[in-house]
Amino acid sequence: MELVGDGWTGEAAEGAPDVPARREHLVVVGNGMAGCRAVEELLARDPDRYRVTIFGAEPHVNYNRIMLSPVLAGEKSFDEIVINGLEWYRDNGIELIASDPVTAIDRAGRTVTSRSGRSLGYDKLLIATGSDPFIIPVPGKDLPGVISFRDMSDVDAMLAAAEAGKAQGGGEAVVIGGGLLGLEAAHGLSLRGMKVTVLHLMPTLMERQLDEAAGWLLKSALEARGQTILTGADTAEILGTDAVEGVKLKDGRVIPASLVVMAVGIRPSTALAREAGLAVGRGIQVDDHMVTSDANVLAVGECVEHDGQVYGLVAPLWEMCRALADGLVERHTGYKGSVTSTKLKVSGIDVFSAGDFSGGDGAEDIVLRDASRGVYKRVVVKDDRIVGAVLYGDTGDGSWYFDLLKKQEDVSQLRDVLIFGQAFASGGGAADPKAAVAALSDDAEICGCNGVTKGQVVACIEKGACSLDAVRGGCKASASCGSCTGLVENLLALTLGDEVQAGPKTMCKCTSFGHDDVRREIVAQGMKSIPEVMQKLHWSTPDGCSSCRPALNYYLLCALPGDYQDDQQSRFVNERMHANIQKDGTYSVVPRMWGGITTPQELRAIADVVEKYDAPMVKVTGGQRLDIFGIRKEDLPAVWADLNAAGMVSGHAYGKALRTVKTCVGSEWCRFGTQDSTGLGVKLERGFWGSWMPHKFKMAVSGCPRNCAEATIKDFGVVCVDSGYELHIGGNGGIHVRATDLLVKVSSEEEAMHYAAAFVQLYREEARYLERTAPWIERIGLQYVKDRIVEDEAGRDTLAARFWYSQSFSQDDPWAERAAGQEREQHAHMAAFKPRLEVIA
Amino acid sequence: MIGEWLDIGWLHEIPVRGSRTVPVDGGEEIAVFRTGDNQVFALVNKCPHKGGPLSQGIVHGHSVACPLHNWNIALKTGEAQGNDKGCTPVIPVKVNGGRVLICRAGALKAAA
Numbered sequence: 001m002e003l004v005g006d007g008w009t010g011e012a013a014e015g016a017p018d019v020p021a022r023r024e025h026l027v028v029v030g031n032g033m034a035g036c037r038a039v040e041e042l043l044a045r046d047p048d049r050y051r052v053t054i055f056g057a058e059p060h061v062n063y064n065r066i067m068l069s070p071v072l073a074g075e076k077s078f079d080e081i082v083i084n085g086l087e088w089y090r091d092n093g094i095e096l097i098a099s100d101p102v103t104a105i106d107r108a109g110r111t112v113t114s115r116s117g118r119s120l121g122y123d124k125l126l127i128a129t130g131s132d133p134f135i136i137p138v139p140g141k142d143l144p145g146v147i148s149f150r151d152m153s154d155v156d157a158m159l160a161a162a163e164a165g166k167a168q169g170g171g172e173a174v175v176i177g178g179g180l181l182g183l184e185a186a187h188g189l190s191l192r193g194m195k196v197t198v199l200h201l202m203p204t205l206m207e208r209q210l211d212e213a214a215g216w217l218l219k220s221a222l223e224a225r226g227q228t229i230l231t232g233a234d235t236a237e238i239l240g241t242d243a244v245e246g247v248k249l250k251d252g253r254v255i256p257a258s259l260v261v262m263a264v265g266i267r268p269s270t271a272l273a274r275e276a277g278l279a280v281g282r283g284i285q286v287d288d289h290m291v292t293s294d295a296n297v298l299a300v301g302e303c304v305e306h307d308g309q310v311y312g313l314v315a316p317l318w319e320m321c322r323a324l325a326d327g328l329v330e331r332h333t334g335y336k337g338s339v340t341s342t343k344l345k346v347s348g349i350d351v352f353s354a355g356d357f358s359g360g361d362g363a364e365d366i367v368l369r370d371a372s373r374g375v376y377k378r379v380v381v382k383d384d385r386i387v388g389a390v391l392y393g394d395t396g397d398g399s400w401y402f403d404l405l406k407k408q409e410d411v412s413q414l415r416d417v418l419i420f421g422q423a424f425a426s427g428g429g430a431a432d433p434k435a436a437v438a439a440l441s442d443d444a445e446i447c448g449c450n451g452v453t454k455g456q457v458v459a460c461i462e463k464g465a466c467s468l469d470a471v472r473g474g475c476k477a478s479a480s481c482g483s484c485t486g487l488v489e490n491l492l493a494l495t496l497g498d499e500v501q502a503g504p505k506t507m508c509k510c511t512s513f514g515h516d517d518v519r520r521e522i523v524a525q526g527m528k529s530i531p532e533v534m535q536k537l538h539w540s541t542p543d544g545c546s547s548c549r550p551a552l553n554y555y556l557l558c559a560l561p562g563d564y565q566d567d568q569q570s571r572f573v574n575e576r577m578h579a580n581i582q583k584d585g586t587y588s589v590v591p592r593m594w595g596g597i598t599t600p601q602e603l604r605a606i607a608d609v610v611e612k613y614d615a616p617m618v619k620v621t622g623g624q625r626l627d628i629f630g631i632r633k634e635d636l637p638a639v640w641a642d643l644n645a646a647g648m649v650s651g652h653a654y655g656k657a658l659r660t661v662k663t664c665v666g667s668e669w670c671r672f673g674t675q676d677s678t679g680l681g682v683k684l685e686r687g688f689w690g691s692w693m694p695h696k697f698k699m700a701v702s703g704c705p706r707n708c709a710e711a712t713i714k715d716f717g718v719v720c721v722d723s724g725y726e727l728h729i730g731g732n733g734g735i736h737v738r739a740t741d742l743l744v745k746v747s748s749e750e751e752a753m754h755y756a757a758a759f760v761q762l763y764r765e766e767a768r769y770l771e772r773t774a775p776w777i778e779r780i781g782l783q784y785v786k787d788r789i790v791e792d793e794a795g796r797d798t799l800a801a802r803f804w805y806s807q808s809f810s811q812d813d814p815w816a817e818r819a820a821g822q823e824r825e826q827h828a829h830m831a832a833f834k835p836r837l838e839v840i841a
Numbered sequence: 842m843i844g845e846w847l848d849i850g851w852l853h854e855i856p857v858r859g860s861r862t863v864p865v866d867g868g869e870e871i872a873v874f875r876t877g878d879n880q881v882f883a884l885v886n887k888c889p890h891k892g893g894p895l896s897q898g899i900v901h902g903h904s905v906a907c908p909l910h911n912w913n914i915a916l917k918t919g920e921a922q923g924n925d926k927g928c929t930p931v932i933p934v935k936v937n938g939g940r941v942l943i944c945r946a947g948a949l950k951a952a953a
């Protein structure tokens with residue numbers, strides 16, 4: 001239903017016989033959702049009070065803009081999304097002037113002028129011009145084929161591009177912006193047969209509505225449908241000569257495209273109002289009755305700013321239109337601002353978000369994750385009221401949570417069952433989760449993964465399974481994804497009362513799994529990122545805590561050498577800064593001194609650094625090397641560059657990694673020395689440095705049983721004897737001194753290196769994060785280590801092979817990378833505040 | 842004219858679940874945090890326990906774990922959580938059009 005030319009003129013033209021001349025004239029600028037809704041609200045209150053004229057820039061009658069996405073996706077036709085057709089204008093005596101935008105307002109003369117030159121007088125003017133899409137100012141933005149996603153003409157352009165693509169067997173589209181609009185555009189285009197790449201500047205999709213966990217689920221689902229999603233992608237330029245040919249990113253990547261859709265945001269359309277001298281902030285400023293700074297001019301919809309807020313969704317418009325119409329008929333009620341909720345209209349992907357998740361002080365997160373169903377739910381509660389909600393996969397309860405949120409309802413009575421949704425929470429006195437479980441019938445399914453019913457779980461418990469682990473072993477309930485762990489625990493408590501045995505210690509308060517379970521599942525399910533682990537293993541917090549994040553980062557790093565992208569924000573400060581933080585916030589720097597040997601050149605470089613950066617102290621450490629104290633974080637890269645220049649690399653004195661390899665002088669100088677202990681020490685350190693471990697790892701090589709290098713209190717110690725090398729493991733000189741156990745005696749340096757690699761790898765793969773070798777061996781027993789490393793030759797070889805494979809990715813000096821400028825922001829201030837100068841650098 | 846709010850840079854210059862610092866001439870350094878759900882908070886960069894640089898801690902949820910002795914500080918209020926007692930001053934901060942703005946008066950008060 002397209003209108004052409006000057007537009008359509010309704011029957012109730014000026015001077016028509018049955019129109020009383022004294023009717024006031026209301027002119028509406030904008031034939032969109034808010035403008036027409038306001039007129040509808042007005043007609044419902046007093047149909048005779050105003051004569052109405054509506055100007056529209058688009059060549060269409062009033063249609064439902066939010067349904068453009070289903071039109072693009074082929075789920076609806078344009079006719080199906082028309083809200084008010086021609087007959088509505090005709091029946092209500094409204095004059096519609098389409099395809100003719102208003103270009104000027106003369107407030108003194110109370111007239112508006114349109115592009116075609118038409119000039120009309122008004123008594124009341126209503127501005128409802130909506131928003132303008134934001135176009136990022138990059139070269140190539142004006143090329144044909146670069147469009148936004150705002151109105152029907154954009155949809156037509158996308159459909160034409162998809163059609164043209166089809167002729168060439170596909171066609172490639174790039175959507176810039178991974179928010180609601182961008183993802184709906186991408187979805188539609190891919191349904192229309194285009195190969196779609198979404199570029200998103202932020203690390204997670206829809207970051208304004210979703211948290212990281214839900215953003216990750218969304219990204220996985222879209223990727224599974226064939227879209228390419230690039231996060232952290234910063235557009236540098238749109239390429240092409242006569243028409244768009246591709247998009248170039250700041251990192252140099254080029255993505256070919258015959259269509260580029262910019263969906264990076266919208267700005268209230270305020271130009272007209274600004275030129276007319278109305279008060280404009282981010283939007284046209286209005287009071288609670290939608291009146292602007294001029295009493296005869298009103299404004300409504302996305303173009304307005306009310307109480308400092310601008311909106312980009314329809315729900316607030318409905319509320320604004322009601323207040324506006326009340327005001328126009330002098331029954332002032334007033335608009336009080338809106339709380340909004342969002343849903344993504346991509347069929348098969350359910351996403352809901354509402355309110356605010358910056359709960360902060362006193363706010364509590366209730367999280368439910370059901371990996372087998374791909375569900376993530378998070379409700380933020382503060383002072384017994386819901387303040388925000390994010391739902392992924394199962395959004396059925398979105399409106400219920402939103403309702404509780406808007407009404408500020410007290411949910412303390414529902415607290416324990418809130419997350420299970422309305423049906424469960426209101427299921428007759430079931431506010432106690434145990435009572436809810438008790439009320440389930442015997443054939444109710446408890447474990448969806450393994451199809452175990454309540455009756456089977458109870459039978460298993462009654463047969464003697466009195467811990468979670470025993471139930472998992474006995475009937476498989478909760479043994480796979482673990483989402484029913486809570487239900488099984490309640491069944492245990494119901495069936496056994498106090499006799500329930502506590503399970504193994506969990507990793508932290510964010511999960512019901514222990515370290516070993518988590519590691520096993522990471523490998524078994526091939527998990528690849530921290531958000532994935534948290535989702536699949538039902539983390540109860542949105543992004544973990546300072547204990548589980550570093551552990552997960554290590555477990556993934558160990559499981560996926562070369563593939564896993566290390567997460568800096570999951571590392572403790574020392575590992576993030578590659579230096580040891582001191583109590584005054586400065587850092588200490590320890591360069592490696594291979595096997596404790598140094599040279600005049602190295603010593604000179606260290607001396608120079610101490611002087612150049614005014615280090616207050618330099619000290620010989622207990623690990624046979626030099627520690628430079630008091631370096632400021634801004635100076636670290638320069639210090640490292642100077643040390644690198646003298647051939648020195650990071651000593652990892654800060655890391656859960658190989659620390660020092662202490663040596664004694666050995667056969668080269670010592671009258672008792674039996675083997676070249678210094679030489680072997682250097683070889684060990686050169687081979688093992690850079691490897692990340694569950695905890696710090698120390699080695700030593702002593703040239704004879706006098707053991708001057710203290711090898712028998714190291715994680716891996718070598719004591720040389722006449723006939724070869726005794727290999728010792730599990731020593732600790734720290735809080736609880738533990739002497740090593742003898743693992744095996746070998747006859748060559750090569751064998752010593754090989755066993756060391758196998759032992760380190762076993763420790764890397766099986767110890768818990770922050771468990772030194774000493775407590776680890778106490779826990780699993782020396783015999784186990786011997787079985788794996790001494791008795792099982794093939795096993796030893798594969799362990800060692802895995803270690804060397806992993807080392808091939810980890811022996812890059814982190815200092816060199818930083819000195820060369822990587823992660824510069826870690827060492828620089830964001831800005832400086834100089835109050836006296838009143839400027840910001 | 843200098844307004845109420847000081848522009849300190851782009852939001853994306855702060856790593857997600859990370860922090861950046863803003864030194865204040867003659868006053869306390871400010872740490873500006875960005876959480877996993879993209880909220881921004883600013884605190885004096887000093888732990889209420891023994892003055893640890895909070896900017897260097899691990900950010901989780903809406904808390905930061907101090908790098909020195911692992912106290913957890915609420916980003917919104919600066920209050921130590923759990924059994925620990927103490928409070929770090931907060932500085933009002935907001936994001937507008939991708940730019941991070943801190944409250945001038947708040948920064949000065951914290952500096953004093």
Ligand code: SRM
Nearest residue numbers: 580588620621622623624625653659732733734735736772
């Ligand atoms: C610098 C140094 C002391 C010195 O001046 O000699 C040192 C300094 C620290 N040690 Fe140590 N240890 C140093 C050698 C040792 C030794 C001796 C050794 O390695 O031969 C031990 C006992 C041997 C052992 O580890 O089994 C040792 C056992 C510890 C422990 C207890 C570990 C344990 O398993 O019980 C800790 C605490 C911890 O790691 O949790 C610790 C922790 C620390 C920390 C990292 C404390 C901290 O978290 O801030 C200190 C960092 C100071 C800094 O900023 O640099 N340091 N520390 C030594 C550095 C060696 C090096 O060159 O890298």
Ligand SMILES: Cc1cc2nc3c(=O)[nH]c(=O)nc-3n(C[C@H](O)[C@H](O)[C@H](O)COP(=O)(O)OP(=O)(O)OC[C@H]3O[C@@H](n4cnc5c(N)ncnc54)[C@H](O)[C@@H]3O)c2cc1C
Nearest residue numbers: 030032033034057065066101102129130301302312313314
């Ligand atoms: C593809 C898409 C999907 C969306 N999905 C959702 C959703 O799922 N949920 C949701 O809540 N919101 C959604 N929205 C947002 C929603 O459509 C808007 O919030 C709503 O349309 C705003 O109404 P409005 O009247 O303020 O602006 P508009 O509907 O844009 O109307 C403004 C009209 O004014 C016209 N105009 C502008 N200047 C002039 C002038 N000088 N003279 C004459 N006419 C002029 C414009 O051409 C336009 O027709 C979506 C938006 C789009 C584009």
Ligand code: SF4
Nearest residue numbers: 582583621622734735
């Ligand atoms: S013994 Fe180690 S941890 Fe303790 S004060 Fe000395 S350096 Fe620090």
Ligand code: FES
Nearest residue numbers: 888891893907910
């Ligand atoms: S200084 Fe922050 S916890 Fe001790």
